[in-house]
Amino acid sequence: MSYIEVNNLKKDFVVKKKREKGKLLRERDTVHALKEVSFSVDKGELVGYIGPNGAGKSTTVKILSGILTPDGGEVSVGGLVPYKERRAHVKNIGVVFGQRSQLWWDVPIVDSYNLLKDIYRIPQGDYEARLKELAQALQLEELMRTPLRLLSLGQRMRAELCGSLLHRPELLFLDEPTIGLDAVSKLSLREFLKWENEEYGTTIMLTTHDMEDIAALCSRVMVLGHGQKLFDGKLPDLLERFDTVRNVQVKFDVPNPNLKLPDGVEWSQSEDGIELSYEPSVLPTAQLLSILQEAGNISELTLQPENTDHLIAAMYKELDL
């Protein structure tokens, strides 16, 4: 049995509609946030959980962390059922909500950690060692006496992470951890998460809209849409499945090369050269390159990096999300 087991998980929400004129009671609508989602995660895995807004990502995380009770199906994390054995379960997990703080707003962050020590009943010695280690890894040493409200967004996220890892959880949930962060903060955050995962074998599940998070961190990615699991596997496989169109930028020595392109390749000419987009399944890359070489002397050739955001957009579109 895997560390996290989810079988046919279901969750419905009843949404009240706006009252229509002349009707006494408001009509209700049932929204299926999750319809029979199943997956399992092994200990030490780093899983990315993606999908458009309203796909059911947060609902899954909330059920797994014991906040919500599901309407059907089975869940177990480390042998415990989160919503039934909430207290025993949450001892082993850490949760970082992207938008809401778990620390106290007006007091120095170290005071918040001190209180968390009592909440999680962490032994003093253990707490001191762990705090020192985390403070170093997250570059928080200088900020310990600063109230949370005076920290920048990036500092705040690091402070939250520290708070959620003090009790050495086996499993860490991150809800859009890099949202709103600058590039440097994002990079250092990813580095830290990798370190925590490798050093302690902490299982990490993160929801995100940022494909770079997934590319940099996750060995495995799950795609959720309309309350259903649509993909579960490695990121390259996902890319291959949906990365249908590629872009190439090419510049020739001669101003008007004799370029004969087959059907299905779109191109446009500009000052920087010629931009092409093609589908490797229709026209293999090698074949395209030879066509280009025949046309003239190539002075510059760029295969544009895969733009994962576009890819996701394409994927959502194809899957009708």
Added chain:
Amino acid sequence: MRAYLSVFKMRLRMELQYRGAMIGGILCQMFFGLVLVALYKTLYDGNPQPMPFSSIATYVWLQQAFFRMMLGSDSDLLDKIRSGDISYDMCRPVNMYGFYYARIMAQKFMGSIMRAVPMLILAAILPMGYGISGPASVWGLLSAIPALFLGLLCVCALENITMAFTMKTLDPRGMQGLLNLLMMTLSGNILPLTLFPDSWQKVITFFPYAQLLDAPIRLYTGDYLPVDALRVYALQGFWVIVLVSLGVAMWNANKKRMVVQGG
């Protein structure tokens, strides 16, 4: 003037939307009224007073019915002040004092009418002397209505002063709380002013807080005779002028300060 009228109309429509809160508020206020009337009834049982009990019951019901006129501040506006968004409003090409005066008045007018009408109907059908009595005379009723309107003008001016204080200190709860609580006691909400010691009443009835509801209620119950109405209006009018001038001065001072700060 058209700008103020449209602000007034917009707030009226907004007030109409909170029906659920309104029904809850009416029931809550009815309950408070019942408790108070029951209490005064028992008090009167052993110790008859010069002022008849029916007047006290009527006083309590009218106070409860128009409670919303006194409290129920504009929380939107307070949030705006705290967050500093009010400086955007300051840029509008209308007089800000008038703008907020219209806004507050719409809220208080609609809020209290919508609550007062059902409450007074309910209070009128209560049995055994618990309910509200009719006016002392037709003239009593007729003279109370302009007094109530002048009271409304007065309370809006008072609230605008509170707002001006809040803008200065940026702390809505401190000063506002203090002024509101003063209002609760001195307007007769906690204890009818007619039950205050007679010597105190002579002073308290001159305060602006007594002009809001106490003066119109006394005209209604006949505690002030209709022939005194002009004197009552004059006092109310005096306070309206004083409070509005004070409020305008404070808003202008705040505006200058804001411009200087560049906020």
Added chain:
Amino acid sequence: MNTLRLYFKSIGMLLRSHLQYPSSFIMQTIAQLVMEGGEMLAVILIVDRFNNLKGWSGGDLYFFFGMMSVSFYLTEMFGRGITGDFPMMVRTGKLDTFLVRPRGVLTQVLCAGTDPRRITCVAVGVAALIMGSNLSDIVWTPLKALVLVESIAMSCLLILGLFMIEAIFSIFSVKSVELVNAITYGGRSACQYPIDVYPLPLRALFTVIAPFALTLHVPASWILDKPLYGWPAWTAFVTPLSGVLVFGIMTGVFHLGMRHYRSTGS
């Protein structure tokens, strides 16, 4: 024991947060004093005009008022998480963060709110208690002191239990402030006077549903040597326990409600 330590540590921290804005804090504390002073003034003026209320002397009335003030505002001071902040905790998702920690939800809600400004209200209540005790010539015995403490503690639990109704409604995002206020603030307003001045329906309400009569009036009358309805002495010890009963029931309902909690946000 650990839970109690956690509570006081949390409260200490919240207190320091409040003191980060000292002028606002002082201003609000004064405002509270004016408010409760106004309420007290009303009682004094009533005594001044009517002398007594159905056989209860002025001193008795101050004593009842003091009991209610102390109980009510101690509850608001230490139970702010329930008496004021809970709907906000649901709205902002703060409640979610409590659910992912290995402690009781109610414990954490209580740990997350305090209203130290109410200290002046409690002080007014204590002053009223002392005034009432002196005027009514209460002869204090250890037993009476014990009943006083029991009565206040149980009334606090009762008040907390009543405020939990609003908390329970807000779990289902139903707004009920006004209605619940009728029984909480309304209960305070009504029951700061002895219960036997009210007609039967109100007496029944405050004996059976919101039993202030049992937690507060029965023991207080016994302390004043004027037993309510002539009930025997033992009732002064037993009836206040209804406070813990109400609190227990509401806690049960609260936890039942939490099972259907649906959280907010995406």
